[in-house]
Amino acid sequence: MTTDIRGNPLSCNAASAAKLDAAFSKFHTYQIDPIADLDAIIAEAPDCVMAHAARAGIIATAADKAFDAELQASLSKAEALARRANPRERRYIAAARSWAEGDLSAATEHWGLAAIENPADLLAVQLAQIGDFFLGQSQMVRDRVARVMPRWSRDMPGYGYLLGMHAFGLEECGDFARAEAAGREAVGLDRRDGWAAHAVAHVMEMQGRAAEGSEFLWDTAPGWAPDSLFAYHNWWHLALFRVEQGDIAGALALFDERISAGGFGQALEAVDGSALLWRLWVLGHDVGDRWTKLAEAWGARIEDGLYAFNDVHAMMVFVGTDDVAAQRAVLATLERAAAGQGTNAMMSREVGLPLARGLAAFGAGDYAGSLGHILPVRGIANRFGGSHAQRDVVSWTLCEAAVRAGDRAMAEAMVAERLAAKEGSPVAQGWAARAGALGRRAAA
Numbered sequence: 001m002t003t004d005i006r007g008n009p010l011s012c013n014a015a016s017a018a019k020l021d022a023a024f025s026k027f028h029t030y031q032i033d034p035i036a037d038l039d040a041i042i043a044e045a046p047d048c049v050m051a052h053a054a055r056a057g058i059i060a061t062a063a064d065k066a067f068d069a070e071l072q073a074s075l076s077k078a079e080a081l082a083r084r085a086n087p088r089e090r091r092y093i094a095a096a097r098s099w100a101e102g103d104l105s106a107a108t109e110h111w112g113l114a115a116i117e118n119p120a121d122l123l124a125v126q127l128a129q130i131g132d133f134f135l136g137q138s139q140m141v142r143d144r145v146a147r148v149m150p151r152w153s154r155d156m157p158g159y160g161y162l163l164g165m166h167a168f169g170l171e172e173c174g175d176f177a178r179a180e181a182a183g184r185e186a187v188g189l190d191r192r193d194g195w196a197a198h199a200v201a202h203v204m205e206m207q208g209r210a211a212e213g214s215e216f217l218w219d220t221a222p223g224w225a226p227d228s229l230f231a232y233h234n235w236w237h238l239a240l241f242r243v244e245q246g247d248i249a250g251a252l253a254l255f256d257e258r259i260s261a262g263g264f265g266q267a268l269e270a271v272d273g274s275a276l277l278w279r280l281w282v283l284g285h286d287v288g289d290r291w292t293k294l295a296e297a298w299g300a301r302i303e304d305g306l307y308a309f310n311d312v313h314a315m316m317v318f319v320g321t322d323d324v325a326a327q328r329a330v331l332a333t334l335e336r337a338a339a340g341q342g343t344n345a346m347m348s349r350e351v352g353l354p355l356a357r358g359l360a361a362f363g364a365g366d367y368a369g370s371l372g373h374i375l376p377v378r379g380i381a382n383r384f385g386g387s388h389a390q391r392d393v394v395s396w397t398l399c400e401a402a403v404r405a406g407d408r409a410m411a412e413a414m415v416a417e418r419l420a421a422k423e424g425s426p427v428a429q430g431w432a433a434r435a436g437a438l439g440r441r442a443a444a
């Protein structure tokens with residue numbers, strides 16, 4: 001029986017297995033370009049089931065409708081070969097099938113089962129963790145990795161990548177000290193490991209350690225940035241630190257030079273670009289004509305209804321450009337999705353729609369209305385996926401809406417939440433001062 005470098009069973013020949021290891025290794029560090037490598041394997045060995053099934057999984061977890069045809073093509077080829085697939089490969093095929101049908105939970109469980117059955121299956125752990133991330137399941141982001149860790153040892157290839165995945169899960173569950181230690185150890189094992197560096201950045205973001213976070217990302221960037229498909233996201237984290245440090249020009253320079261460098265060819269890049277500009281715009285900073293590129297990127301995706309998290313970020317841009325027709329189109333997309341089936345129906349109904357309506361109300365200057373839409377979402381925003389740092393845009397918008405609405409009690413409550421987590425945050429202190437001024441005016 002053929003196996004991969006960690007002893008996981010494969011139905012292909014040994015030459016293809018070795019090449020799969022190399023392709024997956026790139027995916028583990030988000031280096032370019034695992035898809036090109038898989039295409040080369042498929043060109044040589046069209047019957048390599050895992051190449052098709054893994055390709056489908058990697059494309060699916062980009063959560064971008066623009067890649068849907070590619071996902072369907074890989075899935076069809078994998079399914080046509082299913083009779084010769086082994087049980088592990090059939091799990092991958094089932095996962096991709098579930099994702100393509102809009103059932104992200106079932107897809108994630110299939111990869112999760114693949115990892116339970118083959119604990120050294122690092123790709124299954126990674127795909128399942130990404131699934132849990134899109135589902136906003138913080139505990140599973142951590143525990144899918146924890147499930148397999150006892151079956152690993154430090155000398156197994158890719159141990160550091162597993163450690164980096166665990167670090168991110170620990171961070172999302174608030175176990176910051178262990179997360180930082182694991183993330184730093186993983187970066188020490190492979191400086192290209194942008195996911196592990198990202199976990200450390202998340203710890204610093206959650207703890208309000210903006211100066212340290214800036215320094216850490218800047219210092220480690222020569223390792224994780226070159227030839228990376230994920231660097232834009234770490235640059236986004238660096239931009240968030242810059243905003244918190246009051247370096248708005250620095251944050252905008254990162255948008256211009258790094259975050260937008262890929263032309264927003266991936267939806268996840270557009271998510272980060274939108275989220276950064278929204279934060280700045282909400283604070284009253286001039287972001288110039290930077291919305292334009294993003295409006296083009298989202299304009300091509302507006303009818304998708306693939307993932308409410310993306311739709312809400314599109315709404316940020318169309319509020320920023322004051323494009324009311326496009327705002328209506330995003331709401332219509334979310335309404336259609338909410339009335340449909342699958343994971344995204346729940347996400348759209350429970351979080352996407354009220355949040356998008358709240359952003360639109362904010363843009364229209366209806367700050368009390370914005371609060372009314374967004375406040376009930378504050379506690380359940382995890383249901384539409386993303387990280388705590390990404391969903392922080394909800395709290396961020398609530399703070400500004402409450403201040404602009406002149407609602408002193410609400411503003412103080414929203415700001416208190418932030419200061420409890422990030423005591424020294426200059427941005428939060430800015431809101432606190434403005435909330436306090438509302439109080440003095442009311443008393444005068």
Ligand SMILES: [Fe+2]
Binds near residue numbers: 198237387389
């Ligand atoms: Fe992140």
